[in-house]
Amino acid sequence: MHYKDLNLLKLLIILNEERQTVLAAKRMNLSQPTISIMLKKLRDQFDDPLFIRDKNNLIPTVKCAHILLTLPDILGQLDKLYSDNMAWDISQLNGELHLLLSPPLVSTLGSQLVKRLTLLAPELTVQCSHWSINTPQKLEMNSHQHFGITYLPMETNKTLMEQEVGSDTFAFVVRNDHPLTEATINNLLPYPMSICIIPGVTGPSKAEQLIRHFKLKKKINLRTSDVSLMTNLMKESDYIGIMPCSLQNSIGDGFRFLSLPPELVPKSYQRKISFFCHQMNRKQPLTEWLIKEIKGILKTL
Structure with missing residues (x-):
């Protein structure tokens, strides 16, 4: 033939x-x-x-x-x-859509994205979970309506599509009546400190790398991906947190965000955020819609 x-x-x-x-x-x-x-x-x-x-x-x-x-x-x-x-119509989506988000992004990006999906696709059930160390493997095994968003760097393989969707900056966070007024290196040393860790990122955090680099006599007292644990500690004690600035509106008015000292972190430093899914979904209308919406939401945070 x-x-x-x-x-x-x-x-x-x-x-x-x-x-x-x-x-x-x-x-x-x-x-x-x-x-x-x-x-x-x-x-x-x-x-x-x-x-x-x-x-x-x-x-x-x-x-x-x-x-x-x-x-x-x-x-x-x-x-x-x-x-x-x-001619893709988002209102016709049904079944389950799985979002796996880096913990700091759940209450900000996650809430806005779920709200839009609920409004536009009422027959869809969104299952929103924290990004974990095993999330890349989950995305590799589940190609149908499984999507992840997290901070970089993140080790994955060619099975997954990666698309940069935005960036975030980090800052010191304290309660409003905390005695710290200016975030200089010397002023920070007396207080316990917690960092918001990103599951799946290999190696020590940026903050710990800098503490070691400058040979500061300072320990990170808590590493956690639980934002609520950090905010409770900061509310009830003199703990200082290092958190994404995108959380500023979601954690409430009881906190102050202080810029990281320029001798530790350059003012232009940003942590990139990427969208991940199975390569099979690369050209799907839902994937393109999600990427566009996520970029728009992140610009407003």
Whole structure:
């Protein structure tokens, strides 16, 4: 069985309308020799001349005229097949959608994203979980409606698609009446300190790397991915937290955010945030919608 190039069929319609290969070439933005090669392939496929030259015009043969009668419907059905595939409607989503978010992003990005999904896809159930050290493996094993968002760097393999969607800055956080007024290195040393860890990130945190680099006589007293634990400690004691600035509106008015000392972290330093899913979902409309929405939400935080 010989391969049939269906893309050539549109040439029959254009040649019938233009009646000259030169005009057909201009209309299709191709060279005249290319049009001649395409016409030869069509003649071979249909075992018919298809067009007979009459002076300067091409006249369709009886067989070609019959083919031209059926082509509009056939090509219309093919176009409809592709257009239906692209006419994605988020309101028709159902079943379960799994979001696996880095813990600091759950109360900010997560709440906004779930709210929009609930509004636009009421038949959908969103299962929102914390990103953990095993999340990349979960995304590799579950391609259907499983998506993850977390901070970088994150080790994954080529099975997963990674798309940068935004960035975040980090700051010291204290309760409003905390005695700390200026976040200098010397002022920070007397107080217990906690850091918001990102599950799955390999190696020590940025804060601990800097403490070691500057040989500060300071210990990180708590590492946790539980934002509520950090806020409770800061509320009830002199604990200082290092948290993403995106949490500023979600943890309440009882806290102050203080910029990290420039000698520790450059003012331009940002932690990138990426979207992850199975490569099979790369071109899916839902994936594209999620990436667009996530980028928009992160810009507002």
